[in-house]
Amino acid sequence: MKVAILGAGAMGESVISHLKETPGVEAILAQDIRPERIPELEKLEVEATTDLDRVLKDDNLPLVFITSSNFAHHDLAMAALAAGKAVMCEKPMATTIADAREMVEESERRGLFFQIGFELRYSKLYTKIKEWAEAGLLGDIVNTHCYYGSSAWNKGIWRNSAELSGAMFGEKLSHYVDLPRWWIGSEVTEVYAASAPNIVPYMEVHDNYHATYRFANGAVSHLTFMMGQAATFRGDPLQNVIDQQLGDGHSLGYTVVGTKGAAEIAVFGRHMRRWEYGDESDTMTSDWVDDLTWDPAEDHLYYHNTLSQTQDIVRRVAEGLPPMTPARDAFDTMRLCFAAEQSAETGRVVKLEEVV
Numbered sequence: 001m002k003v004a005i006l007g008a009g010a011m012g013e014s015v016i017s018h019l020k021e022t023p024g025v026e027a028i029l030a031q032d033i034r035p036e037r038i039p040e041l042e043k044l045e046v047e048a049t050t051d052l053d054r055v056l057k058d059d060n061l062p063l064v065f066i067t068s069s070n071f072a073h074h075d076l077a078m079a080a081l082a083a084g085k086a087v088m089c090e091k092p093m094a095t096t097i098a099d100a101r102e103m104v105e106e107s108e109r110r111g112l113f114f115q116i117g118f119e120l121r122y123s124k125l126y127t128k129i130k131e132w133a134e135a136g137l138l139g140d141i142v143n144t145h146c147y148y149g150s151s152a153w154n155k156g157i158w159r160n161s162a163e164l165s166g167a168m169f170g171e172k173l174s175h176y177v178d179l180p181r182w183w184i185g186s187e188v189t190e191v192y193a194a195s196a197p198n199i200v201p202y203m204e205v206h207d208n209y210h211a212t213y214r215f216a217n218g219a220v221s222h223l224t225f226m227m228g229q230a231a232t233f234r235g236d237p238l239q240n241v242i243d244q245q246l247g248d249g250h251s252l253g254y255t256v257v258g259t260k261g262a263a264e265i266a267v268f269g270r271h272m273r274r275w276e277y278g279d280e281s282d283t284m285t286s287d288w289v290d291d292l293t294w295d296p297a298e299d300h301l302y303y304h305n306t307l308s309q310t311q312d313i314v315r316r317v318a319e320g321l322p323p324m325t326p327a328r329d330a331f332d333t334m335r336l337c338f339a340a341e342q343s344a345e346t347g348r349v350v351k352l353e354e355v356v
């Protein structure tokens with residue numbers, strides 16, 4: 001199969017490297033709007049072009065990966081769907097809810113494959129929680145907490161602008177609200193998010209939140225996010241990213257509490273643990289029953305598993321199968337992201353039914 005990348009920056013380069021390890025991929029065509037990207041992409045030993053039509057009019061190219069900046073997702077996806085392509089589009093689906101809805105509706109109307117890049121649903125850390133939940137080991141998940149401390153983004157990039165990125169929830173936090181939705185298996189009905197004045201002075205989007213959301217089945221989730229304290233990540237290529245960020249102020253973890261047990265993930269500590277509840281005459285007991293870790297060489301399978309996601313998407317398109325996560329499901333995560341931003345702006349609880 002011949003596959004194209006639309007908008008081939010840093011993420012596009014990752015997908016190119018994954019496609020090179022994907023059975024059934026015979027050729028890769030990378031497209032980017034910036035002419036100066038072309039020689040850089042050619043160094044990766046792929047065909048490269050600035051001409052979108054060259055991709056869209058190629059009848060032997062059934063699948064495109066959209067890894068452009070967020071502000072271009074909608075137009076590129078609509079053009080690719082109109083050309084009859086199967087589409088994988090990075091999160092966030094779009095920078096506005098109206099654009100995201102139009103993309104989902106267009107894929108459904110045309111009956112075309114359309115998957116959004118929530119690769120954490122392929123990552124072993126998080127599929128393990130889903131397995132434990134489905135095996136009944138956690139009972140009903142009633143409460144989850146995600147805490148995330150990160151360093152500042154660089155100055156002058158599109159991510160800092162709400163108009164270009166669609167704001168922080170879509171660009172960065174969408175993964176971390178998608179997971180509780182997936183684990184709990186119920187829809188969010190309302191969200192309250194509060195942001196203090198920004199920590200990073202040049203960011204146009206909020207850089208800190210406490211967000212709480214309630215599900216239709218009564219469960220609640222909370223997300224704490226702050227930029228600033230974590231040491232500036234200078235990307236030493238000789239060191240593993242997780243090792244480099246461990247103990248330097250970066251933090252990312254989850255607590256997942258159910259009616260029969262609980263689980264905890266410490267991403268930078270490469271640990272996940274599980275507890276099982278019991279009943280004794282004087283108390284409800286909790287026993288620590290699982291303690292899992294992994295080899296650093298497997299970080300990519302446990303953390304951001306874009307390799308398995310890319311390979312699964314190619315296989316599904318080749319075999320005529322639907323996306324692993326229906327676009328409607330990803331759209332509901334996008335609704336939650338826009339609701340959280342609305343709440344942080346207005347200071348009120350936002351009902352999900354208002355965000356359509």
Ligand SMILES: NC(=O)c1ccc[n+]([C@@H]2O[C@H](COP(=O)([O-])OP(=O)(O)OC[C@H]3O[C@@H](n4cnc5c(N)ncnc54)[C@H](O)[C@@H]3O)[C@@H](O)[C@H]2O)c1
Binds near residue numbers: 011
């Ligand atoms: N799933 C994840 O964990 C994850 C991680 C990183 C980035 N991403 C997503 O990947 C996307 C790209 O992020 P990045 O870090 O690679 O950004 P980047 O700035 O490095 O690359 C974006 C590229 O898109 C190109 N582009 C912009 N408008 C275009 C258009 N109209 N047509 C063609 N090309 C266009 C730019 O020239 C640039 O090369 C974003 O949507 C981001 O949210 C996802």
